[in-house]
Structures are given as C-alpha cells and as structure tokens.
Amino acid sequence: MIIKRHLHWSLKTLIAAVAIGLGGVMALFAYDLGRGFTGLHPGASRQRIAELEQQVLQLSSERDRLSAIANAADSSLNIERSALQQLALQVKILSASNAQLKEDLAFFESLMPTATGPAGISIRRLTLEMAAPEQLRYRLLVMQGGRAVRDFSGSLQLAVTMSLQGRESVLLYPEEKSAQATSFKLQFKHYQRVDGELTLPAGATVKTVEARVLEQGKIRTHQSANL
Numbered sequence: 001m002i003i004k005r006h007l008h009w010s011l012k013t014l015i016a017a018v019a020i021g022l023g024g025v026m027a028l029f030a031y032d033l034g035r036g037f038t039g040l041h042p043g044a045s046r047q048r049i050a051e052l053e054q055q056v057l058q059l060s061s062e063r064d065r066l067s068a069i070a071n072a073a074d075s076s077l078n079i080e081r082s083a084l085q086q087l088a089l090q091v092k093i094l095s096a097s098n099a100q101l102k103e104d105l106a107f108f109e110s111l112m113p114t115a116t117g118p119a120g121i122s123i124r125r126l127t128l129e130m131a132a133p134e135q136l137r138y139r140l141l142v143m144q145g146g147r148a149v150r151d152f153s154g155s156l157q158l159a160v161t162m163s164l165q166g167r168e169s170v171l172l173y174p175e176e177k178s179a180q181a182t183s184f185k186l187q188f189k190h191y192q193r194v195d196g197e198l199t200l201p202a203g204a205t206v207k208t209v210e211a212r213v214l215e216q217g218k219i220r221t222h223q224s225a226n227l
Contacts, residue, residue, distance in 0.1 A: 120145055121152060123223040126211050130227070131197055134204070136160070139195040140211050140223075142186055154215040156184045156194055163205040173198050186213065 126140040144152050158173040174181045186192055200206065212222040 121154075121213050121215075121220045123211050123213060123221055126209075126223050126225045128206070128209055128225055128227045130206075134200045134202060136198040136200055136206055136209075136227075137195070138198065138209065138211075139193075141191060141193055142188070142213055143191040144189065151187060151189045152215070154186045154213055154220065155181075156186055157212040157214055158184075158198065159210040159212065160198065160200070160206060161208045161210075162200065163207060164201055164203060168207075171201075 122143050122145060124141045124143060127138070129137050131137040138158065140156075142156070160171050160173065162169060162171065174184050180196075183196055184194075186194070206227045208224055208226050210222055210224040213220045
C-alpha cells in the first residue's frame, strides 16, 4: 500500500507563483544582459543619444558657419564681377574716345592746309564696315578747299556694287523719294562729316562703294572704297 500526501491548494498556488516569479526574474536578467552585450542597455542608449545630439548640434553649427562664409564669398564674388564689368565698360568707352580723338586730330590736321590748297569739293577718308549681315555702315568727310566764299549746298549719293544671286548689280542710295533722302543732304562752308547705315538686300555681298557729291544734279567729285 502507498500512502499519498495531498498538498493544500493554497500551498500549490504559492509554489507556482514563486516558480513563475523566479522564471520572470531570470528572463529579465537574461534580457538585460543581452541588451548590455548588444549596446542596447538603457544607460548606454541614453548616453549614445546624448552624444549623437551633441554631434548634430556641432554639425549644424559648422554648417551654418560654412554657409555664412559661402554667402559672404558669393557676395564678394558678385561685387568683384560687377566691378570688372564696369571696368571693362570704361575701358571700352575710353578706347572708343581715344579712337575718336585720333580721328578728330587727323581730321583737323587735314583741315590746316585747306585755306591755301586747291579750291573745289573733295571727299576724304571714306570708310566702310558691315554692322550686321544686311547693314553697311559708312563714314566720310566732304570738304571745300581754298578760301570758300559761299556755302556749298548739294547732296551725297552712294553707288553700291554688290553680288546678288550670282549676278553683279549696282544700287543707288538714297532711293528716289526715300525718307532717308534728307540725311544725304549736304550744307557746309568748309567741311561736313557724314555717316550712316545702308540696308542691303538679303544675301547681297558688297564689293565696292562709290561716294558721289552732287550739286544741282551734277557730280562734283567722287571717291571709291572697297569693303
């Protein structure tokens, strides 16, 4: 015969609770120990987060500093670029003024012997250049030599020899009853400087230009120049 002892239910419950509690404590210990090995310990995590926040603050500060330096450098570069553009413009203006002064000097030097030179109308310094594919710029000086006793009144005519569509042709400027006719009028006692632009037919290639000074429909003098 085997004699069994029956434990009271409350004692059984207490033993089970102790076992469950002991298992929970061991599980928490193992979990905490595992987090310590993997770097996930709450203390280590908070320290790491603090370090990362500090690095973020430092990087943000460095970024702001570098951004300020870059903005200052960009502003300085823009100022220097604007100054260089202004200097280039001034150099261009001074070069143009210098060229004009040289031209005026040569012009006035050419005027000096006029009073004692041969009488009559003459054309000097006829120059040509293409301002655009279909725009011809011209410049010339019309003078009256000798001791002028009266003002000269006449007009200028330009005969442009050009190649157009494989053929050579001559166009006269200004055209009859053209609105530009007034800009070709001449009225002077000693000299008159004339300049302007001619509109050419599309595809035309200029070869030579003959400038003619007309008085009452008759040619007083003429001069030709090649482009």
